[in-house]
Amino acid sequence: MNILELDQGNTRAKWRLITDAGQDAIRVIERGVLGPGKWWLAETLPAAWRMHAPQRVRAANVAGAAVAEAICARLHGVLGLDVAFARVRAECGGVRCAYRDTSRLGVDRWLAVLAAFRRDPSPALVVDCGSAVTLDLLGAGGEHLGGYIVPGLGLMRRALYADTDAVKVAPPANVITSLAPGCDTAEAVNHGLPLMVLGAVERAYDDLAHRCAEEGSAAPRLLFCGGDGGALARWCDRPNVVVEDLVMEGLALTNP
Numbered sequence: 353m354n355i356l357e358l359d360q361g362n363t364r365a366k367w368r369l370i371t372d373a374g375q376d377a378i379r380v381i382e383r384g385v386l387g388p389g390k391w392w393l394a395e396t397l398p399a400a401w402r403m404h405a406p407q408r409v410r411a412a413n414v415a416g417a418a419v420a421e422a423i424c425a426r427l428h429g430v431l432g433l434d435v436a437f438a439r440v441r442a443e444c445g446g447v448r449c450a451y452r453d454t455s456r457l458g459v460d461r462w463l464a465v466l467a468a469f470r471r472d473p474s475p476a477l478v479v480d481c482g483s484a485v486t487l488d489l490l491g492a493g494g495e496h497l498g499g500y501i502v503p504g505l506g507l508m509r510r511a512l513y514a515d516t517d518a519v520k521v522a523p524p525a526n527v528i529t530s531l532a533p534g535c536d537t538a539e540a541v542n543h544g545l546p547l548m549v550l551g552a553v554e555r556a557y558d559d560l561a562h563r564c565a566e567e568g569s570a571a572p573r574l575l576f577c578g579g580d581g582g583a584l585a586r587w588c589d590r591p592n593v594v595v596e597d598l599v600m601e602g603l604a605l606t607n608p
């Protein structure tokens with residue numbers, strides 16, 4: 353059975369078409385990104401969607417109810433399918449959610465944590481580097497310990513641009529080329545923003561590692577995903593892995 357999976361963030365949507373052969377055996381047929389912006393209004397959508405005729409669509413959306421409705425309407429129009437949107441639950445697949453009000457946790461964060469646990473049930477720090485950067489702590493025994501939300505690289509750059517007179521720096525061609533102290537404004541910003549995110553990641557990781565050591569468990573894993581995940585991971589000096597599809601991997605666990 354072919355399934356279309358969609359991860360709608362605040363900047364873009366990521367999608368992949370998979371073949372589910374049962375018993376965790378999936379094959380990715382094709383993948384892509386949509387947007388930035390209202391891709392559901394575009395005249396043409398990826399040709400692969402029609403070509404591989406998915407029988408189901410499952411999605412994660414953190415861009416609000418109006419966007420969910422627009423996605424539903426367009427996909428129903430183009431594929432004749434209803435979209436199954438993932439929801440956060442107090443417990444799923446052996447993971448217990450830390451939020452007092454589970455409906456407030458971003459479903460992308462939840463899916464990434466579920467997928468991290470499914471890959472390996474040991475403690476982990478899950479870092480999703482998109483519009484916002486989210487850090488979620490997964491403790492022993494599938495206990496989600498909560499997390500952090502900080503602005504993403506683009507958001508921080510735009511905040512400086514909008515609210516200062518003299519720190520108006522355009523996005524660089526390469527997201528991160530150095531963390532060295534800047535000797536002009538562009539360098540100071542382009543090196544400073546990733547330094548700030550990595551500082552948060554490494555502190556959160558070390559705190560979790562400390563907790564694991566106290567509990568007598570092994571060092572936690574560190575997983576990166578999101579549009580800037582690969583770039584940040586390369587400059588992170590804790591052992592880590594990049595799992596591009598972590599959020600979409602979680603969809604099979606909430607909507608099997």
Ligand SMILES: Nc1ncnc2c1ncn2[C@@H]1O[C@H](COP(=O)(O)OP(=O)(O)O)[C@@H](O)[C@H]1O
Nearest residue numbers: 361362363364481482483484504506578579580
């Ligand atoms: N073509 C692109 N358009 C927009 N952002 C991109 C692109 N390629 C890489 N990025 C990076 O991805 C980040 C957004 O990540 P993404 O995971 O797509 O966000 P979200 O999940 O919030 O939609 C941006 O900060 C940007 O640096």
Ligand SMILES: CC(C)(COP(=O)(O)O)[C@@H](O)C(=O)NCCC(=O)O
Nearest residue numbers: 361362363414456457458482483484
């Ligand atoms: C923090 C987020 C904006 C991250 O989304 P993204 O950067 O992928 O667009 C999203 O997970 C969200 O809207 N969360 C709800 C608030 C919360 O998790 O507490």
Ligand SMILES: [K+]
Nearest residue numbers: 480482484486
């Ligand atoms: K994110």
